[in-house]
Amino acid sequence: MVVQNLTPAGPPATANVAFYVNSPNVRYSDSAIEADYRYQNTKISHDATGRMVAEPVDTQYQFRTETTVPKVGIMLVGWGGNNGSTVTASILANRMGTTWHTKEGLQKPNYYGSVVLSSTLKLGVRADNGQDVFIPFHDVLPMIHPNDLVIGGWDINGANIADAMERAQVLDYDLQRQLKDQLAGMVPLPSIYYPDYIAANQNERANNVIPGADKWAHLEHIRKDIRQFKADSHLDKVIVLWTANTERFSSILPGVNDTASNLLQAVKDSHAEVSPSTIFALASIAEGAPFINGSPQNTFVPGVIAYAEQQGVYIGGDDFKSGQTKVKSVITDFLVNAGIKPLAITSYNHLGNNDGYNLSAPQQFRSKEISKSNVVDDMVYANHILYPRKKKSKMASSASAAPNGAAEDIEHPDHVVVIKYVPAVGDSKRALDEYYSEIFMGGRNTISLYNTCEDSLLASPLIIDLVLITELMTRISYRVVEQPPADANGAADQQYQPFHSVLSVLSYMLKAPLVPPNTPVVNALSKQRTAMENIFRACVGLAPQNDMLLEHKAFH
Numbered sequence: 001m002v003v004q005n006l007t008p009a010g011p012p013a014t015a016n017v018a019f020y021v022n023s024p025n026v027r028y029s030d031s032a033i034e035a036d037y038r039y040q041n042t043k044i045s046h047d048a049t050g051r052m053v054a055e056p057v058d059t060q061y062q063f064r065t066e067t068t069v070p071k072v073g074i075m076l077v078g079w080g081g082n083n084g085s086t087v088t089a090s091i092l093a094n095r096m097g098t099t100w101h102t103k104e105g106l107q108k109p110n111y112y113g114s115v116v117l118s119s120t121l122k123l124g125v126r127a128d129n130g131q132d133v134f135i136p137f138h139d140v141l142p143m144i145h146p147n148d149l150v151i152g153g154w155d156i157n158g159a160n161i162a163d164a165m166e167r168a169q170v171l172d173y174d175l176q177r178q179l180k181d182q183l184a185g186m187v188p189l190p191s192i193y194y195p196d197y198i199a200a201n202q203n204e205r206a207n208n209v210i211p212g213a214d215k216w217a218h219l220e221h222i223r224k225d226i227r228q229f230k231a232d233s234h235l236d237k238v239i240v241l242w243t244a245n246t247e248r249f250s251s252i253l254p255g256v257n258d259t260a261s262n263l264l265q266a267v268k269d270s271h272a273e274v275s276p277s278t279i280f281a282l283a284s285i286a287e288g289a290p291f292i293n294g295s296p297q298n299t300f301v302p303g304v305i306a307y308a309e310q311q312g313v314y315i316g317g318d319d320f321k322s323g324q325t326k327v328k329s330v331i332t333d334f335l336v337n338a339g340i341k342p343l344a345i346t347s348y349n350h351l352g353n354n355d356g357y358n359l360s361a362p363q364q365f366r367s368k369e370i371s372k373s374n375v376v377d378d379m380v381y382a383n384h385i386l387y388p389r390k391k392k393s394k395m396a397s398s399a400s401a402a403p404n405g406a407a408e409d410i411e412h413p414d415h416v417v418v419i420k421y422v423p424a425v426g427d428s429k430r431a432l433d434e435y436y437s438e439i440f441m442g443g444r445n446t447i448s449l450y451n452t453c454e455d456s457l458l459a460s461p462l463i464i465d466l467v468l469i470t471e472l473m474t475r476i477s478y479r480v481v482e483q484p485p486a487d488a489n490g491a492a493d494q495q496y497q498p499f500h501s502v503l504s505v506l507s508y509m510l511k512a513p514l515v516p517p518n519t520p521v522v523n524a525l526s527k528q529r530t531a532m533e534n535i536f537r538a539c540v541g542l543a544p545q546n547d548m549l550l551e552h553k554a555f556h
């Protein structure tokens with residue numbers, strides 16, 4: 001690829017960019033952006049006297065982003081569910097510009113709740129008057145648009161997407177009325193059903209199931225489905241996303257799912273501890289399709305992570321962060337960083353959709369309880385003033401384990417998660433939270449929240465963001481260089497590499513972010529968003545966003 005240095009005229013007119021960066025560190029061609037980026041960090045050590053020493057360290061990166069936007073299809077596992085049918089119908093409504101009547105008047109389709117489609121980021125300040133300039137997040141780098149997505153998928157229930165939309169009772173009738181004819185033609189493919197992985201009450205739904213108990217045959221069946229879907233729609237890429245029911249956790253068994261080869265053998269042996277979601281993940285990885293887990297179960301047993309690393313395919317998860325937990329990752333961050341000490345965080349909610357029905361079973365609830373409980377760990381761990389570290393106990397509880405895996409015995413707020421199934425409220429989940437904290441001089445503070453979370457209307461835009469960001473990441477590569485290459489016309493090409501297969505950049509959309517082994521888990525929502533934004537700024541050679549506003553604090 002010939003990379004042209006920037007000319008005053010900017011990148012080639014054919015470059016697919018919403019803006020361009022006028023810098024010798026950023027180079028454009030008609031199909032790629034290459035940026036030199038100096039990553040600045042601070043290494044901490046201690047000197048001979050035990051004093052802490054802070055050392056600024058710089059690493060020179062180069063990022064390359066392919067700017068040609070491909071034709072992408074998404075295959076939803078659980079397509080006929082509330083989330084699957086809602087996101088499908090909503091993308092169709094946006095694509096067609098369908099409007100509909102409600103008691104509030106005429107409604108227009110939108111993508112509210114999507115960070116990529118409905119939020120902005122500060123690009124910089126106006127050269128003439130210093131005012132902030134914001135752009136749509138979607139414009140920071142060339143991204144696919146959800147209106148262009150081809151959608152398919154599987155479900156153990158055979159209802160077409162129009163019937164599934166009606167069953168979900170999420171979208172307004174006047175909108176459903178206009179979409180149902182097109183959605184009726186969308187029928188989920190038969191899926192894998194292992195009854196012991198989801199609540200027994202889901203058995204009544206299972207009328208669209210791949211027969212047999214041969215798990216390797218199931219794997220090959222799903223692989224064939226992915227290939228067929230890609231071929232039928234002449235797609236460049238396919239992304240598979242799990243929005244099916246929450247499964248019970250799989251036991252981690254040495255010799256079974258601890259390595260890629262053992263796991264593949266376990267599938268050949270139809271081992272009982274291989275879940276449907278793990279088979280979907282393996283099939284996706286084998287077909288080079290990124291796989292995202294929107295539910296809390298441990299789909300990504302060690303063997304799946306190892307297989308994704310071997311194959312160089314992206315995976316991400318777990319569990320959409322849509323409502324109650326999203327707020328928790330903000331409130332807890334605010335309290336702890338304000339020097340206020342949460343003593344107890346109590347999260348109750350009830351909901352009446354099929355997700356809630358499935359979660360009414362103990363093992364499925366436990367999967368959700370785990371993903372909803374760990375979300376405060378990084379914030380607690382970061383403040384040893386409020387939460388002193390005790391001597392390492394012999395049996396440090398998992399709740400006290402430091403997010404980066406160090407088994408330290410850390411004081412931790414009481415944290416309770418309760419979920420109840422109340423059919424009457426349907427998809428309109430009611431979340432009640434109490435944050436009970438210690439404040440100045442032994443005082444106490446109580447914050448109570450009542451949050452009506454329309455679960456599928458909150459989760460659907462996250463599905464879109466997960467797909468758009470994952471697809472973008474497949475077009476970004478990087479390399480670490482000491483000095484910019486003397487020859488930018490190819491000598492450096494073979495040094496570029498993808499990010500780690502575990503896409504921790506997706507964490508903003510997820511309750512229990514999967515991260516590469518032995519790396520820190522970040523749950524604080526503001527940090528997650530800043531990380532995502534600054535990585536994409538780096539891809540166009542721009543410094544990380546900071547809010548110092550020195551230009552407004554210094555004497556002019």
Ligand SMILES: NC(=O)c1ccc[n+]([C@@H]2O[C@H](COP(=O)([O-])OP(=O)(O)OC[C@H]3O[C@@H](n4cnc5c(N)ncnc54)[C@H](O)[C@@H]3O)[C@@H](O)[C@H]2O)c1
Pocket residue numbers: 077078079080081082083084154155156157191192193194198205243244245246247276277294295296319320321322323353354355358454455456458459
């Ligand atoms: N706000 C949210 O809605 C939210 C937030 C976080 C996580 N989640 C998770 O997303 C998932 C979907 O939520 P939902 O409200 O759409 O649930 P839902 O029950 O309406 O939909 C799940 C669908 O998956 C299907 N299914 C079950 N097992 C399957 C399998 N092995 N293969 C294919 N299909 C299968 C079911 O038939 C159903 O249609 C749940 O696991 C839920 O916990 C939802």
Ligand SMILES: O=P([O-])([O-])O[C@@H]1[C@@H](O)[C@H](O)[C@@H](O)[C@H](O)[C@@H]1O
Pocket residue numbers: 320321322323324325326349351355356359368372419429453455511
């Ligand atoms: O994202 P969030 O609102 O904290 O979590 C939600 C839970 O509170 C809810 O009970 C469950 O049914 C949803 O699947 C979702 O996981």
